[in-house]
Amino acid sequence: MPARKERAYYRAVRRVATLVNSDTALKEVVLAVVRGTARVMEAGASLVLLDSAGKKLIHTYSRGLPQYYIRKGLLDADKSLAEVVTGQPVAIADVEHDSRIQYPELAAKAGIVSILGVPLVVGDVAVGSLRVYTRRHTEFSNQDINFVFTMANLAAVALRWHALRQEKEKAQQVRSEAEAEAATLRQARKVAFAHPSEEEFARILDFYNIEWVYEPRSFPLRWEGDRVTEMFTPDFYLPGLDLYVELTTLKQSLVTEKNRKLRHLRELYPEIKITLLYKKDFYRLLAKYGCGPLAQTRGRGVSRVLYSSAELNRRVRELAEQISRDYAGRHPVMVGVLRGVFCFMADLIRQMTIPLEVDFMAISYYGGEDDSVVKITKDIDLNVAGRHVVMVEDIVDTGLTLSYVINHLKAKGVASLLVCTLLDKRARRIADVPLDYVGFEVPDEFVVGYGLDYSEEYRNLPFIGILGPDQPDTKEGRSPEGFTSDESQ
Numbered sequence: 001m002p003a004r005k006e007r008a009y010y011r012a013v014r015r016v017a018t019l020v021n022s023d024t025a026l027k028e029v030v031l032a033v034v035r036g037t038a039r040v041m042e043a044g045a046s047l048v049l050l051d052s053a054g055k056k057l058i059h060t061y062s063r064g065l066p067q068y069y070i071r072k073g074l075l076d077a078d079k080s081l082a083e084v085v086t087g088q089p090v091a092i093a094d095v096e097h098d099s100r101i102q103y104p105e106l107a108a109k110a111g112i113v114s115i116l117g118v119p120l121v122v123g124d125v126a127v128g129s130l131r132v133y134t135r136r137h138t139e140f141s142n143q144d145i146n147f148v149f150t151m152a153n154l155a156a157v158a159l160r161w162h163a164l165r166q167e168k169e170k171a172q173q174v175r176s177e178a179e180a181e182a183a184t185l186r187q188a189r190k191v192a193f194a195h196p197s198e199e200e201f202a203r204i205l206d207f208y209n210i211e212w213v214y215e216p217r218s219f220p221l222r223w224e225g226d227r228v229t230e231m232f233t234p235d236f237y238l239p240g241l242d243l244y245v246e247l248t249t250l251k252q253s254l255v256t257e258k259n260r261k262l263r264h265l266r267e268l269y270p271e272i273k274i275t276l277l278y279k280k281d282f283y284r285l286l287a288k289y290g291c292g293p294l295a296q297t298r299g300r301g302v303s304r305v306l307y308s309s310a311e312l313n314r315r316v317r318e319l320a321e322q323i324s325r326d327y328a329g330r331h332p333v334m335v336g337v338l339r340g341v342f343c344f345m346a347d348l349i350r351q352m353t354i355p356l357e358v359d360f361m362a363i364s365y366y367g368g369e370d371d372s373v374v375k376i377t378k379d380i381d382l383n384v385a386g387r388h389v390v391m392v393e394d395i396v397d398t399g400l401t402l403s404y405v406i407n408h409l410k411a412k413g414v415a416s417l418l419v420c421t422l423l424d425k426r427a428r429r430i431a432d433v434p435l436d437y438v439g440f441e442v443p444d445e446f447v448v449g450y451g452l453d454y455s456e457e458y459r460n461l462p463f464i465g466i467l468g469p470d471q472p473d474t475k476e477g478r479s480p481e482g483f484t485s486d487e488s489q
């Protein structure tokens with residue numbers, strides 16, 4: 001091949017490659033591909049794409065071809081040149097004597113003598129073709145075919161980028177719409193709460209983007225004739241979880257009456273799901289976020305070892321073996337939520353025997369800097385679209401964190417998503433997320449060690465222990481208003 005032509009090929013490819021590798025719009029790249037091909041080949045050129053059904057070829061842009069030739073209508077993919085079907089280039093030196101030409105008379109009219117068609121392949125699927133039309137007899141050389149192939153490949157890369165960008169923008173849009181909607185809902189809902197604890201609970205739900213309705217309905221419990229003499233009105237209804245929540249800040253001793261009512265309610269309305277959060281539960285929930293009377297009672301120490309280092313080791317190995325078996329040949333991505341999970345994750349993956357990848361994410365907690373809504377403070381770096389993901393958690397307590405994170409990951413188009421947690425504090429579940437691999441079911445106690453912290457302490461303990469007994473210390477704690485006395489509701 002003459003050196004001049006080789007240089008021209010090289011320059012054309014370099015120009016288009018630079019465009020593809022910048023933020024240039026898809027349309028500009030397609031124009032540059034067709035123009036560059038036409039110029040260097042000293043011929044007409046056009047780029048056609050298969051429609052979504054794979055039946056018709058749609059003309060996108062051409063250079064150096066008469067209008068009547070371009071406007072001959074949509075080409076049938078199976079009657080046109082076979083490059084889009086076979087994925088192999090088609091070179092026709094003599095159009096006049098070749099049966100593969102769909103409109104020979106139009107080609108003759110346009111003075112076209114030879115045609116080269118090269119498939120546009122995205123992934124391993126041909127999605128269209130870049131075609132070259134010369135007005136002189138041309139036996140296309142390997143270099144010619146390679147050059148057009150490279151240009152077509154660059155167009156395919158640009159197409160792929162464009163699709164990815166669009167997907168990302170769409171996901172972003174869906175997310176911001178949901179956020180805006182949640183903000184509007186919060187605004188519109190200036191509820192007069194009967195008790196400050198209810199307001200605090202509503203703020204926690206808002207933080208996790210969980211829909212709630214305050215005092216949604218009253219359930220009649222007792223009748224005299226057709227007159228209702230006793231009712232029960234739960235504090236909250238969470239439509240997304242189909243769950244009623246009753247908060248009680250009463251003294252434990254006065255709870256008996258409420259318990260009786262609740263039992264009665266469950267008998268009369270067995271289909272409804274209702275959970276009772278005692279004052280103690282609520283203090284613990286708040287303490288986890290660094291507020292409430294239990295928040296800053298430090299230095300209580302570990303009262304009891306729950307799982308020794310050896311027990312953890314054994315159970316983690318079992319989980320690793322089970323996941324390795326279940327995910328054989330699927331190359332999973334193990335995603336951990338920082339920071340509590342780091343010990344468990346490190347031990348778990350080192351006991352796994354299949355190829356895998358690891359990534360981490362972090363989210364903001366209620367009671368942090370900006371506590372209006374939960375935010376991803378560190379997203380995963382790997383692209384998990386089409387991948388099998390295993391969410392790895394240290395502990396699932398209310399389930400609020402996990403349900404948020406699961407929705408976030410699912411929006412990335414994963415092929416599958418299962419959850420592995422070392423500890424399951426089932427007794428306190430609010431959001432009922434399915435757990436696929438569970439290390440241990442733990443009692444409703446605050447546990448520390450093996451990565452788990454209390455106000456950032458105790459993470460380095462090699463075992464998991466129960467923090468000293470809860471002693472509500474209202475003097476030291478950051479007590480939210482209304483929680484210092486045992487007033488009745």
Ligand code: IMP
Nearest residue numbers: 340396397398399400401446447452453
């Ligand atoms: P959830 O959203 O209530 O399920 O909370 C999950 C997160 O709270 C966990 O990832 C932990 O970081 C933290 N957490 C919950 N319970 C405990 C505990 O007993 N000890 C230490 N951290 C806990």
Ligand code: MG
Nearest residue numbers: 337338340394
């Ligand atoms: Mg965590």
